[in-house]
Amino acid sequence: MDFVIRRATAEEYDTLGEITAHAYLGDGLLDFGDDDAYLHELRAVAKRAAAAEVLVAAADGGVLGGATFVASGGPMADIARPGEAEIRMLAVAREARGRGAGEALVRACVERARSVPGCVRVVLSTQRTMHGAHRLYERLGFTRTPDRDWNPLPELDDITLLTYELTL
Template sequence: MDFEIRPVGPAEHDELGEITAQAYLRDGLLAFGDADWYLGELKDVAKRTAAADVLVAADSGRLLGGVTYVPSGGPMADLARSGEAEIRMLAVAHEARGRGVGQALVQACVDRATGSATGIVLSTQPSMRAAHRIYERLGFTRAPERDWHPLPEHPEFTLLTYELTL
């Protein structure tokens, strides 16, 4: 691995927020309801670091991507059950894709959860096929009974759930 995984620094919040927002925008992942609201959430790294662990992949000080790790019982959890940790907002800069950055970020979350959580869970959009492959390579399995609709006014927008028992 030619990059490191570490907690995001305060001076990097804006840069990671922009990487995350651009990854979602470029991949067409914000084509639902009030996407402007969620775009603001993606950019607000300071808010996330106050409630969860935000990790980055960096190469010589240049950010390649990031992920939000929500420990068991954390306030940012959307679907974690008691004892489960949750992964949110995984994003890799377009120019850094294909280097194993996404997989390394997810593995870092699994490593954090091991020993402190019974499992780890995450949501993903159906079109995020590259991410699905990462999750499956790391042992996550689909949990269709936990799929959900975060926007009640848009029942056609479904998030798929993956889980890993630790």
């Protein structure tokens, strides 16, 4: 492994925001254009860092990718229930993919969840088209929870997010 997983610094927020936005746009996960409200959320790393723990995979003074770890509830949680931590907005720069940064970020979030008193599970949402992410989650022991699938934009029928959980 030629990178480290650590908390993002304020100087890295803009870079991570762009990596996250480009990952979602470049992979066709957002098709609403550059003015989409969720795209602004993906870029708002400082806002996330104020409410949750933002982690980065860093190497040679640069950021390869990041993830947001939501310990137990709070304003950044989408689907977490009491006793659950949540992983949000996992993204790795296209040029850094295949080096294990995404897996290392997920593993770091799981380890953080294990240290949270009363936390019994880690949950996350993913888009249907994120097949590589699905394989990663399943390889790490996450299981699908179709009963928790949800639509963040009910006015758009085709945005149902798939959910996964890992019991600690």
